[in-house]
């Protein structure tokens with residue numbers, strides 16, 4: 766089995782949306798109703814998916830500021846933005862966070878997952894599924910609605926999907942960057958292929974090349 770390294774993930778969102786609940790659900794398969802933590806918590810665990818072993822670090826944040834967000838952007842490979850489907854202001858906060866993150870996507874790229882939590886409270890829902898989908902389309906991120914309280918499968922699927930995208934990005938980064946060829950470079954390449962000083966007669970024999 767190949768160990769390809771580490772994926773660092775930051776979980777962000779408004780207060781009480783279930784950031785700890787989804788993180789712990791993913792890591793332990795368990796739902797723990799109440800968490801009393803006033804600090805950010807860093808979890809480490811190894812994940813094997815698609816036969817690849819990866820060390821995953823997940824930072825469960827309890828609060829954030831713009832300064833912290835910049836630190837997170839420097840540190841992270843991936844972000845999970847959580848909102849609660851029964852809390853409209855948390856959805857607006859998610860939108861704000863996605864907007865802030867999008868300003869920093871270049872030159873660094875990080876995968877992002879928008880996670881609508883507490884879908885078990887459908888009777889009190891204030892954020893439609895469509896609204897979440899539209900937001901994710903606008904920012905080009907992944908989107909899932911889950912219930913940390915009700916089941917493990919949805920949360921697990923969402924995290925794995927994010928980790929897969931992150932790993933794909935890391936693999937692509939490892940490849941040599943393809944340089945874009947300008948017109949001059951193209952003619953140089955053609956010159957190298959066909960020889961600069963060949964005669965007109967030779968040139969007639971050359972196969973045509975379309976780019």
Ligand SMILES: Nc1nc2c(ncn2[C@@H]2O[C@H](COP(=O)(O)OP(=O)(O)OP(=O)(O)O)[C@@H](O)[C@H]2O)c(=O)[nH]1
Nearest residue numbers: 780781782783784785786798800827883912913914
């Ligand atoms: N019904 C329901 N309640 C949930 C769900 N996930 C979390 N909760 C509850 O929501 C409350 C907040 O959950 P936390 O996981 O502590 O939320 P948090 O975003 O980490 O909170 P802070 O760190 O204080 O910002 C707790 O009472 C949880 O039991 C869910 O999927 N459904």
